[in-house]
Amino acid sequence: MTVKGSDMDCALDHLVVRTGDLIQGRSAMESLLGIAMSARGMHAQMGTHNHLAALDRDSYLEVIAVDPAAIAPKAPRWFDMDNFSGSTKLSNWVIRCDDLDYARSLAPPGIGEERAFVRGDYAWRMLVPHNGQLPFDGCYPAIMSWDSKHPAPALAPQGLSLRGLRITHPQADDLRDALKPFADAMENVRIVQGARAALAAEITTPSGEIWIT
Secondary structure (H helix, E strand, O other), X not given: OOEEOOOOEEEEEEEEEEOOXXXXXXXXXXXXXXXXXXXXXXXXXXXXXXXXXXXXXXXXXXXXXXXXXXXXXXXXXXXXXXXXXXXXXXXEEEEEEOOHHHHHHHOOOOOOEEEEEEEXXXXXXXXXXXXXXXXXXXXXXXXXXXXXXXXXXXXXXXXXXXXXXXXXXXXXXXXXXHHHHHHHHOOOEEEEEOOOOEEEEEEEEOXXXXXXO
């Protein structure tokens, strides 16, 4: 569901789970959630590949990794993936807005420049930071706009629903202020004070409630 805002429409679009190896990451999410993810997709411009799983509200969960068979891009990859190491983890979230230029003007410095992407029947534009890392240690959302249909309706229903996204950050008040222009996308998002930046999502699955961290 997209809630109508006073200046633009925006909504939480998807959650990003980074992993060092896509096969292992997919297996971890399928075991945790008790679902089967989509077929592999590739992002040639970023040198990454992914699997998706449908959530409610025209959103989805994305497991993404650097594609070892792809040509490395000249610029840093999105979601700070060039500096990622370690286990599979929930690392980022993405919101969609119907006016990307206006959204960029409201976002904090470092949100990035607009880049256009096409994959099969899908086309979108996203603000990608020059260094690959989103503001507030990656806790600020990436901002995008779809120029085609949304992929979520084409994904197999898995009975998954996003109950809430909890964002922990040592500058929680500043992060809240920076997100005020995008209140329409914050319905299921809670920001809390903490020593370290972290994301955690509570997902309803066919077998019960699961936390992804």
